Amino acid sequence: MSAGCPPEAYAAALAGFEGMTLSRLAALLRHHDPEQAWAVALRQQPATGLIAHVLAKREVRDAWQRSAAARRPDEVFARCQELAVQVLLPSSPRFPGLLAADRQPPPVLFAKGDLSVLEGRRVAVVGTRNATAAGREAARQLGAGLATAGVHVVSGLARGVDGVVHRALLAAEGEGRPVGVVACGLDVVYPREHRDLWAAVANCGLLLSEMPPGIGPEAFRFPLRNRIIAALAEVVVVVESRERGGSLITAAEALDRSIPVMAVPGPPTNRAAAGTNSLLRDGAAPVLDAGDVLASLALEPERAAFEMAELRARPRAEDHAVYEVLRHEPRTIDGVALAAGLSLVDAAMALARLEQAGWVGGADGWFECVGSPLR
Amino acid sequence: MLAAVRSATVFGVEGRPVTVEVHVATGIPSFQIVGLPDEACRESRDRVRAAVLSSGLQWPSCRVTVNLAPSGQRKGGSGLDLPIAVGFLAAHGQVPVEALAGLGFVGELGLDGSMRPVPGIAPMVAAMQPCRPVVPVPGFREAQGVVGDGVRVAGCLRELVDALNVEAPWPEPPDTELFEEEPPVPDLADVRGQAMARMALEVAAAGGHHLLLVGSPGSGKTMLAMRLSGLLPPLDAATSLATTMVHSAAGVRLPAGGLVRRAPFRAPHHSSSMVSLVGGGSTSLRPGEISLSHGGVLFLDELGEFAPAVLDGLRQPLEEGVIRLARARVSATLPASFLLVAATNPCPCGGGPPGQCDCDEGARLRYLRRLSGPLLDRFDLRVGVTRPEVDDLLASGGGEPTAVVAARVAAARQRSLERIGMTPAAIPPGRLDDLAPLADAARNRLRDELERDRLTGRGYHRIRRVARSIADLRGDGELVEDEHVVLAMQMRVSLRVSHRASAA
Numbered sequence: 035m036s037a038g039c040p041p042e043a044y045a046a047a048l049a050g051f052e053g054m055t056l057s058r059l060a061a062l063l064r065h066h067d068p069e070q071a072w073a074v075a076l077r078q079q080p081a082t083g084l085i086a087h088v089l090a091k092r093e094v095r096d097a098w099q100r101s102a103a104a105r106r107p108d109e110v111f112a113r114c115q116e117l118a119v120q121v122l123l124p125s126s127p128r129f130p131g132l133l134a135a136d137r138q139p140p141p142v143l144f145a146k147g148d149l150s151v152l153e154g155r156r157v158a159v160v161g162t163r164n165a166t167a168a169g170r171e172a173a174r175q176l177g178a179g180l181a182t183a184g185v186h187v188v189s190g191l192a193r194g195v196d197g198v199v200h201r202a203l204l205a206a207e208g209e210g211r212p213v214g215v216v217a218c219g220l221d222v223v224y225p226r227e228h229r230d231l232w233a234a235v236a237n238c239g240l241l242l243s244e245m246p247p248g249i250g251p252e253a254f255r256f257p258l259r260n261r262i263i264a265a266l267a268e269v270v271v272v273v274e275s276r277e278r279g280g281s282l283i284t285a286a287e288a289l290d291r292s293i294p295v296m297a298v299p300g301p302p303t304n305r306a307a308a309g310t311n312s313l314l315r316d317g318a319a320p321v322l323d324a325g326d327v328l329a330s331l332a333l334e335p336e337r338a339a340f341e342m343a344e345l346r347a348r349p350r351a352e353d354h355a356v357y358e359v360l361r362h363e364p365r366t367i368d369g370v371a372l373a374a375g376l377s378l379v380d381a382a383m384a385l386a387r388l389e390q391a392g393w394v395g396g397a398d399g400w401f402e403c404v405g406s407p408l409r
Numbered sequence: 410m411l412a413a414v415r416s417a418t419v420f421g422v423e424g425r426p427v428t429v430e431v432h433v434a435t436g437i438p439s440f441q442i443v444g445l446p447d448e449a450c451r452e453s454r455d456r457v458r459a460a461v462l463s464s465g466l467q468w469p470s471c472r473v474t475v476n477l478a479p480s481g482q483r484k485g486g487s488g489l490d491l492p493i494a495v496g497f498l499a500a501h502g503q504v505p506v507e508a509l510a511g512l513g514f515v516g517e518l519g520l521d522g523s524m525r526p527v528p529g530i531a532p533m534v535a536a537m538q539p540c541r542p543v544v545p546v547p548g549f550r551e552a553q554g555v556v557g558d559g560v561r562v563a564g565c566l567r568e569l570v571d572a573l574n575v576e577a578p579w580p581e582p583p584d585t586e587l588f589e590e591e592p593p594v595p596d597l598a599d600v601r602g603q604a605m606a607r608m609a610l611e612v613a614a615a616g617g618h619h620l621l622l623v624g625s626p627g628s629g630k631t632m633l634a635m636r637l638s639g640l641l642p643p644l645d646a647a648t649s650l651a652t653t654m655v656h657s658a659a660g661v662r663l664p665a666g667g668l669v670r671r672a673p674f675r676a677p678h679h680s681s682s683m684v685s686l687v688g689g690g691s692t693s694l695r696p697g698e699i700s701l702s703h704g705g706v707l708f709l710d711e712l713g714e715f716a717p718a719v720l721d722g723l724r725q726p727l728e729e730g731v732i733r734l735a736r737a738r739v740s741a742t743l744p745a746s747f748l749l750v751a752a753t754n755p756c757p758c759g760g761g762p763p764g765q766c767d768c769d770e771g772a773r774l775r776y777l778r779r780l781s782g783p784l785l786d787r788f789d790l791r792v793g794v795t796r797p798e799v800d801d802l803l804a805s806g807g808g809e810p811t812a813v814v815a816a817r818v819a820a821a822r823q824r825s826l827e828r829i830g831m832t833p834a835a836i837p838p839g840r841l842d843d844l845a846p847l848a849d850a851a852r853n854r855l856r857d858e859l860e861r862d863r864l865t866g867r868g869y870h871r872i873r874r875v876a877r878s879i880a881d882l883r884g885d886g887e888l889v890e891d892e893h894v895v896l897a898m899q900m901r902v903s904l905r906v907s908h909r910a911s912a913a
Contacts, residue, residue: 163769193769225771305765364762366795367899368604378604379892386895390857398755399605399623399793399902400762 042121043111044068045142048075050110050219050246051101053094056258059141061085068123076102105246113247119220120145121246136265137291140244146220147240151186151211157327158188158267158288160260160281161195161274166306166364167395167402169274170198172298172321175406176271177202179324183333184209186239188266190259191216191232193225195273195281204234211239213266217259218251219243242266257283264288269330271321272297275309282309285318294330296321301362346392349408352376356384357393357408364402410434412499412506415513416492417536418484419529421694421734421741422651422658424536428478429489431496436472442493444477447485456487456518457494464522464567466503473497483738485693488527491516491543494566495573508573512561513537516545522566528660531555531653531667543569549582551657554667555650594639594671598810599632602797606633609792609900611814614640615821616878617832619727619749619787621712623902624794625759630752633794634676634708637750639811641672641705642819648704651744655700673705679714687722687732687745694734694741699726702747712751713779720784723749727787749787752794753780789834789871793902821881828887833877838870845877850891858898872897 045068049059061084062071073079075098081089088094114121122129122143130152133139159176161169177199180187187203189196191214200212214235216224220243223229235241242262245255260280264270264287272295275281285295297318300307314320321327349357352374359365359373371381385401388394395404410433417424440454461468475493477484492514498504515533517525524545534542534552543561544552552560562582563569571577600607606622610633613620620637622630644652652669656662663669677686677698684690688697699707709715726732730746757776758767768776825832829844836844847855855872858864864872875897876889885893 164766225769366605366793368602368606368795368797371604372602378608379896382895382899383892386854386898397903399795 039069039107039111041068042123042142043107044072045123046114046121046144046246047102047105047107047110048072049142049244050105050249051075052097054098054101056138056141056244058084058088060139063123063141072102072107105248110246110248113221114144117221117247118146119247120149130266132266133262136261138261138265140262142244144220144243144246145240146236146242147238148211149240151213151240152266154211155185155331155333156188156213156267157185157331158263158270158284159195159199160189160263160270160272160284161199162276162279162281162306162309163192163194163196164276164306165194165198165274166300166304167404168300168304169195169298169306171405173198173273174202176273176298176321176324176327178206178208180327181206181208181210183324183328185328185331185333186211186213188213188215188263190214190256190263190284191228191235193228197228197231199273200231200235204231204238213240213242215242215259215262215266217243217245217255219245219247219249221247222250224251256280260284261287264291264293267293269293269327270295271327272310272313272318274298274300274304274306275313276305277308277312279309282313285313294319296327296330298322303363344406344409346405349388349391349393352380352384353387353393356381357388357403360394360401360403361407364400366399367401370401410500412496412509414492414496414499414509415537415540416489416515417513417533418486418488419532419658419693420739421688421743422532422654422696422700423741424529424532424534425482426536427482427484427489427492429492429496430476430478431493431500432474432476433497433500434472434474438470438472440473440475442475442477444475444480445483446477446489447483449487450477450484450489453487453490453493453518456490456520457497459520460490460518460522460566461494461497463520464565464570466498466566466570467501469501471501473500486527486529487517488515488529488533490518491524491545491566491569494518495569498570504570504573508575511540512543513540514543516543516548518566524563524565524569526551529658531657531663534560535654546580546583550665550667551653551663552667553582554653554663594674594811595632595635596811597636597639597814598808600629600636600808602808603629603633603794604808605899606792606794607808607814608896609790610637610640611818611882612875612878612900613637613748613750613790614815614818615832615882616789616825616875617748617834618789618875618878619834620751620790620792621785621788622750622752622792622794623755624752625754625761625796628794628796630794631676631708631710634706634710634750634752635674636811637708637748638672638674638706640815640818641748642815642822643670644672644704648746652703652705655696655703655744659696659701661701669704671705673702674708675702675705676708676710679709679711681715681719683716683719683722686719687726687734688743689734689736691736694736694739694743696743697732699723699732699745699747700743703744705747707747707749709749709751712753713776717779724783724787751788755793786867789875790900791902792900817882820884821878824884825878825881833874833881836874836877841870841873845873845889846887847873847894848888848890851876851889851894854891854894863903864898868901872901875900 074081124134173195181203212235260283270288272281288295295318297310297313298321355374371378412431414429416427499506517527526545526548530548530551535555541559546562549562572579649668675698686697726745732743732745756768756773876893879893
């Protein structure tokens, strides 16, 4: 094998093996240094314990032999350097202490950006990929508010809430910085429409993954990624989640680690808020704005700093009635006319005025309240 | 020993006159048909011979040659059975040749000598004029619808021969009671709730706007679409005749009166082939669904499931109102001026209110991309349809019945015709300011929408046309008001391709 490779190279290559699970990699690297572990995995040295048991399986032996040919340590390591990705082993002084002390530490970590971000105050904000307009607005306000208060936000860079909170954080240009934890290699952007966001997060904050470059997103990697999000946060805030959403896994991982979980309440009829509402029923603290999160971090909430003045003209008369009808659930124009007791024409006119003023948004024939709610 | 009989064949939706010449001579017994007959036509030899013998007439051992003139043109179908038989009988002297003067024959023969109807009697009869047509009994109304009085009928070959020999009077034409009444169109009063979609149907009917219904499964898209043809006014004389020709040529059952007067409603399945939809075939160029819905409604359910090439085939007829079909040897122009109504789900899972949908944006995008492009752009009206709410279903009484809405539609059409001589959907972009001027408030609203990038240039023209139709329906003066524009915009929902709002 190519001499002169640093130990990180062997660990990076092993992490990308086909059939390499978290526990197998942890077992390999616990008992051997990375170069030895490489030899053990390829059966050039005797294996013990779990690894001996695993290597007794023929399909694992074959898969690892194949992977070793495809993922040579020197090449994987060169690829990391080319991408400016740091490879961190728990033995490294730069390895995040939070993760090293975790009950399920990543055996090897890939990082891009500034690791010192993890020394600041950190809140995880996660949520569903199919967020409602209200959920998006809540995520936007949290992102902006936390950024202004100088709190770093950990999230998963997924569609929906995750993406919105980081975009809002970046747009606010406050002290708070983004930490993105992803489930695939740092060169595989998923979802693709977040390409710009990935780059911005790596530039302004930190991008982390357990997977070496070239590993694609696979469903089973996401729950594992969620444990890292939980482990890095002081508080986990779930914005919107369905009854069995991935965000609830993050919340459960946080509870396992005695990290407080908070949730943004939503109407009981909203399917996208079913998971968060059940968290609230189970005792999670409610989050109405970034101030609630800051309070839980024992930071002085400077509400005035991120509460923007309302620039939109207050809806009056019919418009107000229509707004109230839409406040709790999205409706079609038929539904608005029926609930507000207006004719179709009057409802259409009121909706047009509200839309023009920026209180209501419509798509697919559905209308819902947008922006911060009318007080 | 020679006879010539007038008949016709169908080509596209037109009849073409054919002269059937029959020559009977001594020689080796044979029966030949020349003049480019197709397979069905060539088989008529066996039918004709059997029918003549079953009718108690003679088929001697002689040489029979049939020529279908003009000989260079392909002929198809079984409608030439009757003229061939009559020609043979005249040439052989069993019927006087003079009796055939001024008559034209069309019909298929059964082996027992009975006369059966064929598709395309209407256009064939039209092509045979000024001859008096002789048709099988079930084809009577169809022929009468085209040429008026003077249609002769016969039930079987024997009856016909007796009439021609003046041994019996011509059989009486059948009574109207023999024909079934048209089933009534479904009534709009059956639809509960759906105020917006109802209004869209009304606007579509009044202005001639193509309509896209977007909604989750079970929300009633098909139910609504089926009620549109009842809102359209009865066909005018020219359209009625053209549509009758198409229906006749395609062998679609015609209504009792013989003429298609009510706007047709056609709903081909999404597995339909290109030829079935736009028409075609190598020799006869049979009309497709778009021609069958001439003057009426073509409903395409599950628009996204149609093959993209099939949908693209609709674009030219949508623009021109006719379809030009050409094959190596033949070409034809068929009428195809129809109101397109399509239905689609908003996304693969069927959608619903925001937050209910299971699809990620990639899947949505792929689904909608199948519809997008030039065809989607042809729809002036894009209306969301949702499952009616419980209150709606329980509300006492349905909505307005078809008759009431149809009266408003007719009045609006009349107003538009009197003022500008066309339906608003047909106003060319350059003449919008001239024919559909805007009030100041309406102009400002549209300018604002354009500036905010929520409206494209094409969307702008379409909304102005729809707004004009709404103004016509409400009987409001010369100017298109703000209110009309707002309603028009509500009837053009954006398809949520991305949460970064897409322009209409």
